[in-house]
Amino acid sequence: MTKLSTYEAAMAAYEPVLGLETHIELDTGTKMFCGCPTAFGAEPNTQICPVCLALPGALPVANRAAVEATMKIGLALNCRIAEWTRFARKNYFYPDMPKNFQTSQYEEPLCEDGYVDVAVDGDHYRVEIERVHLEEDTGKTLHVGGATGRIHGATESLVDYNRAGIPLVEIVTKPVPGAGDLAPEVARAYVTELRDIVRSLGVSDVRMEQGSLRCDVNVSLNRAGDAWGTRTETKNVNSLRSVERAVRHEIRRQAALLDSGEKIHQETRHFHEATGETSPGRSKEEATDYRYFPEPDLAVMEPDREWVERLRSGLPELPRKRRERLRAEWGLGELEMQSVVNADAVEIIEATVAAGASPTAAVKWWLGELSRRANETGVELGELRIGPEQVAELQGMVDDGRLNDKLARQVIDGVLADEGGPAEVAASRGLEVVSDTGALEAAVDEAIAANPDAAEKIRGGKHAAAGALIGAVMKSTKGQADAGAVRELILSKLG
């Protein structure tokens, strides 16, 4: 069991420094160095050819669309686009890498020196980008026969090369100091922002759950005024929530080690979704020597400036601008909008508004009740089994007086339990507000008869006493009455 400090104690003693490496698979339609398709989910080893299988004699040719997409990302991240850039070979043996080297970039990346601005709790952070480079993805190995699905203990290993050679963009930040106790949120906000930027460019579907956006998280701790500490790199953190959790866990774990006088080992670590913990992978100190050298099979690239400027001027509205526009349209305050962004709810609220809900209602549902549900079950908003259209429908029923807030929450229970859409759930669970005046009058009469003291007080002008009668009516109607209507009815009968 890993020893952990409390987060508060860790933050009282240390300052964290972050670093993020993000891999994004590009939606180029064809692979980085051959013409094979890149669609997700095809039968294993059906999207392969001599080039991406690394058959003897096969040669790569760079995909122009991938180079262009990478430059767009670089430009959107305020990077400088190289005038002279080339690929390099990263040599290491692994069965899911057909050539036993990865064609990547080393000393001459396509894009360098940019930044991304993010905001957390009203504070703004500038995350500086060191480089954006282009490389190829590996295949996928499946280890069969072991208990863990890992190579250890497996009796057979199967490799699917469909993914091998899919264009991959790697975005590396410079070290990010100064986030303090907001480090986990800053890390998450950065990845969210990056994802939204890339999505707005239309060059990747950036779906973390499918692995088209993957994140490695570097964390180190140092005491105030000291030099930066030794970092660990937690690999393949594959949801926004996990990014935040991984940073938080590493801070707590490293703080406990440092407190007890131990050293942090520079190493890669694995993140475990189920427990939120990290465990050691291979140690960097005995790491592979990748023997990088310039890729002799690919010509040097010199993107001409006209091309770069054309791409720059063709960039779409980036998320930051778009959010400002939406904030104005929705009439939200800056902090409120930030909460929306940090909850990763911009798109979903936009879709809910488009489906007919008022911005206020859409924000209320997604940031309130639905965020709470998502947190409880440990999923992202987008993974909830209720979508923007259903939320808009739900709000429509509230607006029509067919549901009150309490009933609406029960309808959500039903929708999340896959019982159907809001109207269906309301019908099948019998959750509509009682608007039948006859039934309501009967319930009111019954309540008056059962509470003569309260009724007397109301007759005497003490309208506050109506509360007891309203409660009784709500109880007898199982909450399906509209409280306002009940109150009016009671007062008119006793007034």
Added chain:
Amino acid sequence: MDDRIIDRTAAGLAADIREGRATSRSVTEAFLDRIDAVDGEVGAFLHVDRDGALATASEVDAALAAGEELGPLAGVPVAVKDIVVTGGMPTTAASKILEGWIPPYDATVVERLQAAGTPILGKTNLDEFAMGSSTEYSAYRRTANPWDTARIPGGSGGGSAAAVAAKMAPLAIGTDTGGSIRQPGAVTGTLGAKPTYGSNSRYGLIAFSSSLDTPGPVARNALDAALLHEVISGHDPRDSTSIDAPVPPVAEAARSGASGDLSGLRLGVVEQFAEGAGAAEPGVLDAYLAGVDQLVKLGAEIVEVSCPSFSYALPTYYLIAPSEASSNLARYDGVRYGLRSGDDGRRSLEEVMGLTREAGFGPEVKRRIILGTYALSAGYVDQFYGRAQKVRTLIKRDFEATFEQCDALISPTTPFTAFKYGERTGDPYQMYLADLFTIPTNLYGGPGISVPVGLSDGMPVGLQVMGPVMGDDITYRVASALESTQDPLLADTAPEIEGK
């Protein structure tokens, strides 16, 4: 003797077939029969594709009978070095690690041969992965030099050179990384041309050293080589290093060179090579100098030029080529194709990969992988690979400066004639010296040709002509002019191999 099909030139055979005096089938059969008769003694082929070659020949004959216009070499069979990928036909690179591998695709060179209607006789022997200068490092068989079967045929392309020298093929495809077309040409009395790097596609050429490898023609004379050169040359979008420019008019240059007039041409003799030639055998030097005299008689002007960096070419090559090779050969791991060794269900993946490479690679390949891995290692890469790249740039500059002063450079192709088996395998450096004069051109990227120039103790000697990048035509012109002084052609005077 002149009426034998196998004695005729490729250009002559092409004309016979085109003009109906022979069929491609009869020509192809004659060479296949010759292979049957003498290859037991020579050992040039690793695989003979009788059925495939005859099928292509029949298609050509049918097309000609139907009045179709075919290319200038239609119907003339070709042998292909077994490092060039041939779909459906075994391709081994003379390595155990690819034993039994049948490629599912064709190299661009092979596609172009097929489009040109040249039947493919089979695959020729070489040093494993083209690493060597004697073909002794083939994992499969020994190839003899048709001039003296106790001697090596050069390497790595000893199979292609011996096949052409022994008239088992009128033409062959070779590949040249440090001299693997030219040096075998020189020691077997055939003509071998290394085209400008990038002018011939490497797609489907099993990589040894990507920045140096170049496929090219082997023949018994310059015009035949030029015709084959034009068939396989030209831009290929599947090779990112392919040059998108018109192919130099090499056949035209070979024809004009045959007039024997080289007046106005300036040929450079590299001062530093003269120092190196001091290490060459006296007999080689004599034959070469006699060739230089002939060139002067044909009107060429000889100028001495200085290329100071050439002295470092050999060590530079032996850092760059093994570095690239160590990475290029990483894919042979037993996972996807070829040999897999030690997979007993208990060993780990890494162990199986290691055992496969241990069992599949021969000693010279292992030596170069280790050398290259070392040269690229952290802490050494700047000192070795990095410095070698800098020297390579200097060598390029030396060539460029030289071509301001002359049209082409000449030298002996190799410092010594064919040696006996086993004579140099004990000392890699002695073997590496075979490529002393051919390596600079590979590092530069320009064209080089080796043309037979004379004999030393009865063994052939080659003269090398090196041209500027995309100046392949100049090298053919000089080679062809030198041939015009020979009657018969030196290449046609090889001792007859009786065979069975």
